Structures are given as C-alpha cells and as structure tokens.
Amino acid sequence: xxxxxxxxxxxxxxxxxxxxxxxxxxxxxxxxxxxxxxxxxxxxxxxxxxxxxxxxxxxxxxxxxxxxxxxxxxxxxxxxxxxxxxxxxxxxxxxxxxxxxxxxxxxxxxxxxxxxxxxxxxxxxxxxxxxxxxxxxxxxxxxxxxxxxxxxxxxxxxxxxxxxxxxxxxxxxxxx
Amino acid sequence: xxxxxxxxxxxxxxxxxxxxxxxxxxxxxxxxxxxxxxxxxxxxxxxxxxxxxxxxxxxxxxxxxxxxxxxxxxxxxxxxxxxxxxxxxxxxxxxxxxxxxxxxxxxxxxxxxxxxxxxxxxxxxxxxxxxxxxxxxxxxxxxxxxxxxxxxxxxxxxxxxxxxxxxxxxxxxxxxxxxxxxxxxxxxxxxxxxxxxxxxxxxxxxxxxxxxxxxxxxxxxxxxxxxxxxxxxxxxxxxxxxxxxxxxxxxxxxxxxxxxxxxxxxxxxxxxxxxxxxxxxxxxxxxxxxxxxxxxxxxxxxxxxxxxxxxxxxxxxxxxxxxxxxxxxxxxxxxxxxxxxxxxxxxxxxxxxxxxxxxxxxxxxxxxxxxxxxx
Amino acid sequence: xxxxxxxxxxxxxxxxxxxxxxxxxxxxxxxxxxxxxxxxxxxxxxxxxxxxxxxxxxxxxxxxxxxxxxxxxxxxxxxxxxxxxxxxxxxxxxxxxxxxxxxxxxxxxxxxxxxxxxxxxxxxxxxxxxxxxxxxxxxxxxxxxxxxxxxxxxxxxxxxxxxxxxxxxxxxxxxxxxxxxxxxxxxxxxxxxxxxxxxxxxxxxxxxxxxxxxxxxxxxxxxxxxxxxxxxxxxxxxxxxxxxxxxxxxxxxxxxxxxxxxxxxxxxxxxxxx
Numbered sequence: 001x002x003x004x005x006x007x008x009x010x011x012x013x014x015x016x017x018x019x020x021x022x023x024x025x026x027x028x029x030x031x032x033x034x035x036x037x038x039x040x041x042x043x044x045x046x047x048x049x050x051x052x053x054x055x056x057x058x059x060x061x062x063x064x065x066x067x068x069x070x071x072x073x074x075x076x077x078x079x080x081x082x083x084x085x086x087x088x089x090x091x092x093x094x095x096x097x098x099x100x101x102x103x104x105x106x107x108x109x110x111x112x113x114x115x116x117x118x119x120x121x122x123x124x125x126x127x128x129x130x131x132x133x134x135x136x137x138x139x140x141x142x143x144x145x146x147x148x149x150x151x152x153x154x155x156x157x158x159x160x161x162x163x164x165x166x167x168x169x170x171x172x173x174x175x176x
Numbered sequence: 177x178x179x180x181x182x183x184x185x186x187x188x189x190x191x192x193x194x195x196x197x198x199x200x201x202x203x204x205x206x207x208x209x210x211x212x213x214x215x216x217x218x219x220x221x222x223x224x225x226x227x228x229x230x231x232x233x234x235x236x237x238x239x240x241x242x243x244x245x246x247x248x249x250x251x252x253x254x255x256x257x258x259x260x261x262x263x264x265x266x267x268x269x270x271x272x273x274x275x276x277x278x279x280x281x282x283x284x285x286x287x288x289x290x291x292x293x294x295x296x297x298x299x300x301x302x303x304x305x306x307x308x309x310x311x312x313x314x315x316x317x318x319x320x321x322x323x324x325x326x327x328x329x330x331x332x333x334x335x336x337x338x339x340x341x342x343x344x345x346x347x348x349x350x351x352x353x354x355x356x357x358x359x360x361x362x363x364x365x366x367x368x369x370x371x372x373x374x375x376x377x378x379x380x381x382x383x384x385x386x387x388x389x390x391x392x393x394x395x396x397x398x399x400x401x402x403x404x405x406x407x408x409x410x411x412x413x414x415x416x417x418x419x420x421x422x423x424x425x426x427x428x429x430x431x432x433x434x435x436x437x438x439x440x441x442x443x444x445x446x447x448x449x450x451x452x453x454x455x456x457x458x459x460x461x462x463x464x465x466x467x468x469x470x471x472x473x474x475x476x477x478x479x480x481x482x483x484x485x486x487x488x489x490x491x492x493x494x495x496x497x498x499x500x501x502x503x504x505x506x507x508x509x510x511x512x513x514x515x516x517x518x519x520x521x522x523x524x525x526x527x528x529x530x531x532x533x534x535x536x537x538x539x540x541x542x543x544x545x546x547x548x549x550x551x
Numbered sequence: 552x553x554x555x556x557x558x559x560x561x562x563x564x565x566x567x568x569x570x571x572x573x574x575x576x577x578x579x580x581x582x583x584x585x586x587x588x589x590x591x592x593x594x595x596x597x598x599x600x601x602x603x604x605x606x607x608x609x610x611x612x613x614x615x616x617x618x619x620x621x622x623x624x625x626x627x628x629x630x631x632x633x634x635x636x637x638x639x640x641x642x643x644x645x646x647x648x649x650x651x652x653x654x655x656x657x658x659x660x661x662x663x664x665x666x667x668x669x670x671x672x673x674x675x676x677x678x679x680x681x682x683x684x685x686x687x688x689x690x691x692x693x694x695x696x697x698x699x700x701x702x703x704x705x706x707x708x709x710x711x712x713x714x715x716x717x718x719x720x721x722x723x724x725x726x727x728x729x730x731x732x733x734x735x736x737x738x739x740x741x742x743x744x745x746x747x748x749x750x751x752x753x754x755x756x757x758x759x760x761x762x763x764x765x766x767x768x769x770x771x772x773x774x775x776x777x778x779x780x781x782x783x784x785x786x787x788x789x790x791x792x793x794x795x796x797x798x799x800x801x802x803x804x805x806x807x808x809x810x811x812x813x814x815x816x817x818x819x820x821x822x823x824x825x
C-alpha cells in the first residue's frame with residue numbers, strides 16, 4: 001500500500017506561523033533531490049479565503065502543466081479551520097492528517113489525528129510542528145523518502161535547530 | 177552542463193537571470209509581490225561588484241536605473257502595479273533617450289492598492305500605453321520559473337540591442353511559485369551587450385542610427401562626451417524644436433522596433449497544428465489553458481494553445497495565422513476588460529468568434545473555467 | 552595669472568543665452584564654468600544633470616556630458632550615475648520648483664544619503680518658465696500669477712532643509728555676490744558628500760514684476776540689503792533676523808558619503824568567512 005506513485009498532489013493547511021509554507025518548500029526540495037519535477041505555490045488554489053495559510057506541492061516525474069493542486073492525494077490540516085475546509089475530501093479517498101491539539105477529533109476512514117502541536121511542544125520546540133507532522137505524513141504516504149527530507153533539514157539548519165528538526169521528523173514517523 | 181537543480185521561486189529566478197545577463201545595478205522600492213527580487217539583489221550585487229540602492233520611491237528608482245545605464249551599467253528595477261504607475265513618466269525618458277533598461281512588473285490585483293498579494297494580468301495596457309506621447313516598448317511575460325530566468329536574459333538582450341526599456345511582466349502566481357530549476361552555465365544562453373561607438377570622439381552622435389535602426393551608445397566617463405535629453409532632440413542629443421526633426425525622432429523610436437518585429441515577437445505553441453479551438457494565453461493562465469486543452473482532447477475536441485511570450489509588440493502575425501485554421505478562439509486572462517482579447521479582436525476583425533474567460537477577483541483561472549468556454 | 556573664463560565648457564555659437572535680462576541663471580552658469588576650469592574638470596569626467604524649468608535649459612549651452620531629465624527628478628538620475636561610477640563629477644542644476652517643490656523628496660533623500668553630488672539650486676521664488684506661478688519657495692504673502700491676493704502658504708528654507716537632512720556642505724549666495732558664488736561652487740564641487748549651493752536669483756519678468764521690484768536692480772538691491780555674511784547674520788537678534796538672510800558657507804562637515812559607506816558594507820559582505 002506504500003508503493004510510490006508517479007505524481008503526488010499535497011496540501012499543507014493551517015494558520016500563519018505554523019511554518020507550513022516552509023514545510024511545503026522543504027518537501028519540494030526533498031523531491032528535487034530525488035530528481036523529480038516540483039511546483040510549490042502558497043495561499044492560492046482550490047481554496048484560498050479566510051485566515052488560512054496554505055502551501056501546495058505537486059511532485060511529478062512528468063512536466064507539471066497546471067500549477068495548482070486539483071486532486072490532492074494527501075492533506076495536512078493543522079487547525080480546525082483547515083480541517084473543516086477539507087474534511088469532506090476524506091470521503092473521496094483523500095488521506096488527511098490533522099492536529100488534534102487544535103482541531104476537533106473526527107472519525108472516518110481516511111482521517112488520522114495526532115496531537116502534533118502538543119508533541120512538538122513536549123519535544124521542546126512548538127515551531128518544529130511542521131516537520132513533525134510531515135514526518136507522520138511521509139511515513140504513511142511516500143511522497144518523498146524521509147531521508148530526502150532529512151537531507152534538506154541538514155542543509156537548512158545548524159546546531160540545536162538541526163537536532164530539534166531531525167528529532168521532530170523521527171518522532172513524527174514513529175506516530176504511524 | 178547545467179548546475180544542480182534547486183527549488184527556486186520565480187522572483188528569485190528573475191534576479192538570478194539579471195545577474196547572468198550582466199546586470200550590475202539595481203535601484204528599487206519594495207512592493208508586494210516583487211520584493212524578493214530586491215532582497216536577492218541587495219545581497220548579490222555586493223558580491224558581484226555591482227550596486228544595489230533602495231530609493232525613496234519608484235520614481236527615483238527608475239531614474240537611478242536610467243542614470244546608471246547611461247554610465248555603462250546593465251540596470252534594472254522591479255515593482256508591481258502601483259509602483260509601475262509611478263515609473264511611467266521617467267520610463268518615457270528611457271524611451272526618448274533610448275536608454276537600455278529592464279523593469280519587472282509582478283502584476284497584482286487592482287485597481288489602486290487592490291488585493292496586494294493576489295494575482296492579476298491587468299497591466300497589459302499599462303505596459304503598452306502607460307506613458308504619455310506616442311512611443312513603443314517591449315513587454316515579455318513568463319509562465320514558468322524557467323522562463324522567469326530565460327526571459328530576464330532576453331529582456332536585457334532586447335534592451336541592450338534595441339536601446340529600449342523592456343518590461344518583464346509576470347503575474348503574482350509566476351513570481352511567487354517555486355519550481356525545480358538549474359541555472360545554465362555561462363555561455364549557455366547568449367548575452368548581448370549594447371553597441372559601443374567606434375568613430376572618433378569628436379564625431380560621435382548618440383542618436384544617429386545605424387542601418388539596424390539603433391545608434392551606438394557610449395557611457396558617461398568614457399572617452400565619448402554626449403548629451404541625452406527628455407526634450408525633443410537631434411542626432412547630437414541637443415534639444416531641437418524643428419518639426420521635421422520631431423517627425424524623424426518619433427518615427428525612429430517606432431521603426432527600430434518594427435524593423436525587428438520577427439526577432440522580438442516570441443510565442444510558444446502547444447498542439448495547435450490541427451486545433452479547432454485555439455486558446456490564446458500568457459503567463460500563468462497558459463498553464464491552465466494547456467491543461468484545459470489536454471482535457472478537451474480527451475473529450476474529442478481538438479484544442480491547442482498559443483502562448484504569447486512577447487506581449488508587446490503584439491503577435492499580430494502569429495495570432496492571425498493560427499486563428500485562421502481554428503473555428504473558435506478562446507482568450508483566458510486575469511482581468512475584467514479582456515485586455516489581450518481586445519487585441520485579438522483587433523487582429524481578427526469583428527466577425528471572428530472570440531470567447532473570453534476572465535477572472536478579476538484575485539482568484540486563479542482554473543482549467544475547468546476554461547473548459548467551460550471550450551465545450 | 553589670468554582668470555578662468557570657463558569658455559572651454561561652452562558650446563560654440565549658443566550665446567546670447569535664452570534667459571531674461573536680469574535673471575541670475577547666467578551668472579550662476581558663468582560661476583560654475585569658472586569653477587570647473589579652476590578645478591580642471593574634463594568634459595569626459597563631468598556630467599551635468601538638469602531638471603525642467605528655466606534652470607533646466609542650462610545643458611543646451613554645455614559641451615560636458617549632460618542628462619536633461621524630467622521635472623523634479625534630476626537628483627535621482629544623478630544618484631544612479633554617481634553610485635555606479637564614483638569617479639565622475641556629477642553636478643545637478645535645478646530651480647526651486649525642481650529641487651524642493653516637485654522634487655522635495657529626492658532632495659532630502661539625496662542629502663540624507665550624503666551621495667557625492669553637487670546640487671546648484673537657482674531660487675527665484677516662483678515658477679518662472681510657466682508664467683510666474685507660486686512655488687513651495689515663494690514667501691508667505693507674496694504675489695504670483697496664482698496668488699493674486701498674496702501667498703497663503705509659507706516657504707521652505709532650502710539651506711536649512713539640506714542641513715537637517717544631512718548634507719556635508721551647504722552655502723547660499725546671490726548674483727550680487729558673483730565672486731563669492733564661484734568660490735562657494737568650487738568648495739561644493741571639491742567636497743565629498745552631498746553639497747548644496749543655493750543661488751537667490753532675480754526673476755524680473757515674473758516675481759519682481761508681481762512684487763514691486765520690476766527693475767532687475769531692485770531685486771539685486773533686495774539681496775544686497777538683506778543678504779548678510781553668515782558670521783554677521785548669526786549675531787543678529789531674532790527680530791532682526793526676520794529682515795535678513797545669511798549668505799556664505801553655512802554648513803561644512805565631513806561625514807562619509809554614500810559610496811564610501813557602500814564599499815565598507817561590500818568589504819563586510821565579501822570578507823572570507825570565519
């Protein structure tokens with residue numbers, strides 16, 4: 001079930017300050033490391049109103065023509081508002097990972113909730129919530145190899161921030 | 177051999193393209209959604225021996241760019257609609273004085289302050305007619321991060337070759353999107369420098385055009401002494417009120433572009449050979465158009481896309497040739513009034529069937545929006 | 552030793568010039584060209600940047616490099632020239648409308664930036680070329696073609712503006728003080744950083760005529776009687792100062808100019824790491 005697809009469309013949704021645009025960029029960079037085509041956009045697309053912060057990432061072996069996500073494979077929702085917006089897509093087969101610290105728990109086949117924010121906070125830095133949640137997402141859906149994302153983290157961060165983010169990534173993976 | 181691929185933002189790619197083209201002077205005033213270009217230039221200009229200046233406004237920015245260009249720099253600025261409006265008067269001087277320079281206008285939703293972070297393609301007429309007086313400039317429009325880089329180099333090449341301001345006008349989507357991209361090696365894309373005078377210094381006339389319609393341009397501080405003027409001027413650059421001189425001057429500013437129309441007008445086409453439905457698109461809307469055309473073909477409708485890479489001068493010949501073969505022409509664009517659709521109408525005449533797809537609320541046109549106009 | 556004439560910088564066959572008889576622009580231009588000659592400026596390494604208005608026509612007479620720009624923006628153009636090639640002598644000729652009315656923002660920022668330009672501002676108290684309308688430098692109560700019952704607004708003190716904005720050198724002279732004017736321009740040209748020479752000028756055609764100083768001599772007398780060397784002016788009481796203005800060198804300091812500061816930053820940016 002974890003077979004890698006040719007194309008992935010990913011939405012990372014939450015509110016400003018949760019680092020989702022950066023997470024989208026880092027996910028895209030991980031895919032570039034794997035030699036794939038990537039388009040990353042922010043704030044716009046199939047949903048763009050309200051206080052949402054939104055990053056979209058499309059990863060494909062082929063040329064990516066339209067730049068916006070049309071049929072998401074997976075959505076990360078870190079706030080109640082974000083989850084509210086996308087929860088219905090779970091019934092259509094879209095895998096949704098959400099943060100139970102900030103969003104009300106839901107039941108449903110494709111809905112997976114974890115207290116990402118609380119766990120990140122317990123790890124010692126709530127700012128690592130983006131990487132933590134990406135870790136969980138990647139463990140379930142192989143959009144990119146976790147090792148590729150770890151490589152991006154190693155390039156971007158130094159010292160304690162590097163350690164924290166790598167710890168967040170592995171902690172996220174272990175939640176699955 | 178291209179360098180290692182990176183995930184690069186459109187705005188970043190334009191800054192990198194400018195440096196690749198040899199730009200060594202940037203003056204600007206920050207404005208969303210173009211500011212990443214200024215931020216990159218503020219760092220890189222220090223390292224490549226160039227100069228970055230944050231000016232007091234956009235009026236000063238383009239003025240400083242023109243001053244630096246006349247001093248021998250490849251110079252540019254970046255802005256968005258409100259700032260671009262402020263630059264128009266001085267851009268007119270760059271037209272009149274035949275000063276090579278590049279302006280990047282990352283288009284956002286207006287009018288006025290509008291929706292500062294949202295995309296639009298509604299400066300198309302401002303690109304062409306923003307300045308008073310009769311004049312012409314070149315305007316280019318990228319649809320991908322790769323084109324952001326390549327067309328910035330092209331913009332400098334055209335500016336240098338034809339002594340004219342060139343405006344690069346991505347929409348906000350293209351300016352802010354990130355794609356995998358590798359910077360070409362030096363030499364991989366041709367870089368053109370302005371023609372320098374070769375006559376003796378006492379015989380140099382800064383506005384005496386060669387057979388190609390363009391006069392060589394010296395630099396302040398070289399052995400050549402010269403005048404450039406916003407006022408009507410003769411071949412020597414000194415003011416001249418003679419009507420015959422004015423007629424020559426205005427015609428000359430147009431002719432040097434008209435002479436090279438075929439070289440300047442760049443288009444790309446996708447599956448147009450047998451197209452019954454011809455989509456004419458530019459910028460990010462090209463991508464939605466291509467996706468829509470592919471979907472239409474799945475449904476048995478032969479659709480293709482003509483991408484206008486050069487917006488001005490307008491691709492009259494290319495539009496006319498392809499539209500002749502198609503039954504329907506569709507023009508998707510992010511403005512209310514159909515700024516490019518109007519040009520297509522001018523080219524094709526009142527009888528042609530032209531369908532418009534417009535968005536003007538800051539939302540992107542989707543393939544589904546376009547498909548509705550095709551099916 | 553013979554005196555400098557500045558004639559080597561004048562285009563052949565352009566005299567007599569276009570300015571009204573009694574106007575101070577010609578005196579200013581003569582003083583500037585003599586200063587050029589005394590400093591041995593070359594046409595190739597000198598760029599004269601002009602704006603729009605009576606003063607803006609000055610480039611027509613010169614054989615140095617020149618850039619005739621748009622109204623109010625001459626300093627911004629000059630900034631690009633100087634920033635890219637610091638070895639050039641860049642001199643900016645503007646009127647009071649150009650420099651501090653439409654172009655006030657560029658004026659204060661050029662001074663703040665302390666970019667190594669010399670601005671020479673002809674201050675004739677109104678818009679001369681367009682028919683004598685009120686300017687941001689027309690004194691309160693004065694009459695112009697758009698203030699027929701007197702100017703309700705106050706005027707800028709151009710020198711004070713340059714001083715507080717950070718100019719390294721500020722001076723004021725009038726055509727009545729021709730020799731001193733040349734000396735001030737020379738000092739300004741020699742000064743690193745932003746320098747301003749304000750030149751009070753008669754406008755007999757408009758401002759003088761509208762304000763009971765129809766004869767050129769009357770405006771010159773006005774300058775002579777009211778313009779006091781700065782040392783004397785500073786000793787006046789506040790009440791007495793209202794009837795006078797200082798002439799001479801008002802500010803002289805040596806703060807680093809833009810290019811020097813930029814190169815300092817460049818050294819920081821390009822220093823080997825660690």
